[in-house]
Amino acid sequence: MTGTASPTTRPSSRTAPTVKAVGSKVLVAMSGGVDSSVAALLLKRQGYYCAGCTMRLYDNQEAGISSHRTCCSLDDVEDARAAAFRLEIPYYVFNFKDAFRTAVMEKFAAGYESGLTPNPCIDCNRHLKFGILLDRARVLGFNYLATGHYARIEQRGGRYVLKKALDPAKDQSYFLYSMTQDQLAHTLFPLGGLRKAQVRQIAQDEGLLNAEKPDSQDICFAPDGDYAAAVERVSGRASVPGNFVDADGKVLGTHRGVIHYTIGQRRGLGVSAPERLYVRAISAKDNTVTLGTKDTLLRAWIGVGAFYWISGEVPNIPFRCGVKLRSTQKELPVIVFPAGLNRVRVVFDEPQPVPAPGQAAVLYDGDTVLGGGVILPSD
Structure with a gap:
């Protein structure tokens, strides 16, 4: 990042340790998948005292169906327990269902009902994994929380920096942009320097039963990909049909309810027109x-x-960097104009089709995450 000067420092209530000492106690968040299981294995090999845990976030029926491709379901708890048993480490299950429903599921539903498209995985990381779970780890006497995220944490100039994983196909730094200095200081990402194929091979060599378990693909409480059904399930309210209109307000047809649509969507509209139409607002x-x-x-x-x-x-002058508007997208070149502690304006070098409001925009300087936030509705 270039062009910053006289930054304003965000206060922190805790002092970050300067060294992540081997031999310390680590609580490993285990989702039941191969990544978190190998994270625990690697830390144990490095000399840390490890215990595993799984966050119980919902009952299977709250997701509508059972699926092995989600995380934190009842089946995943048993997979995580089996991995911990294989690794000979203590294992805990924490019931965080109420917190998850309030901080993630209900926020997701309310966002869709208001025309936004929130990212529940980012909210889960912020409020659950690196919020109440990290707090629980401290209460239990653990020095660090570890997860199977593909990202890296390094120290630079007395501060911690969040960096992309070495495997670009698995990098998850986009979902971690809200981590604070204190959280980074007490977090370990053992997989950040590995590729997925290496992780699976380590699991196979160790005899872990989840070595070939498929990765989670969908939002955990919407495993079939039907987000509108998940919204209705969480809110208890059925969607109400309304009108498709053009920019002049002319009625083009009838929609199934706003929760069925996101900005940029072109499939499933059911409206005939000379040109291909997209959801604009x-x-x-x-x-x-x-x-x-x-x-x-x-x-x-x-x-x-x-x-x-x-x-x-917080930088106090504009600067150039890259921005990701989607987790799988390459960075776009932009100029960032800070606008106070919690807001920025991001100006593209060339106009871009912008994702739906509620999604995340994350700033990068090379492989370093500068920060991120929520895309606001256009003026």
């Missing part, structure tokens, strides 16, 4: 979904709110 207040051609989705800039700076310092 969603108004929960009017219960309308505005459609337009692809060029109407282009934006020269976006506002990003609820912004977190990894360093804890």
Whole structure:
């Protein structure tokens, strides 16, 4: 990152340790998958005292169906327990269902009902894994929390930095942008320097039963990918049909309810037109979904709110960097204009089709995460 000066430091209530000492006690969050199991294995080999744990976040029926491709379900608890037994480490199950429902599921449902598209995985990391779970680890006397995330933590100039994983296909730093200095100081990511094939091989060599278990692909409480059904299940409210309209307010057809749509969507609209149409805007207040051609989705800039700076310092002048608008996207070149402690304006070098408001925009300087926040509705 270039062009920063006279930063404002975000205060911290705790002092970060300067060394992550081998031999310390580590609580490993185990989802039942191969990644977190190998994370525990590697830390044990490195000399840490390890215990495993799984967060009980929901009952299977709350997800609508059972699926082995989610995380933290009842089946995953048993897989994690088996891995811990194989590794000969203590294992705990923590019931965080109430917190998960409030901080993640209900926020997800409320966001969709208001026309936003929130990212529940980011909220889970922020409020559950590195929030109440890290607090629980401290209460139990553990020095660190470890997870199977593909990301890296390094010290630089007396501060901790969050970096991309070495395996670009598995990098998960996008989902971790809200981590504070204190959280980074008490977190370990053992897989950040490995590729997925190496992780599976380590699991096979150790005889872990989940060595070939498929990775989670969908939101855990919407394992079939039907987000609208998940919203209705969580909120208890059925979606209400309304009108598809164009930019001038002309009615083009009938939609199934705003929760069925996101900005940029083109499939499943059921509206005939000379040109391919996309969802351009969603108004929960009017219960309308505005459609337009692809060029109407282009934006020269976006506002990003609820912004977190990894360093804890807020730049006070514009600077150039890269931004990811999706976890699998390569960074786009941008100029960032800080606008206070928790907001920035991101100006693209070239206009871009911007993801739905509620999704994350994450800033990068090379392989280092600068911070991130939530894309705001366009003006």
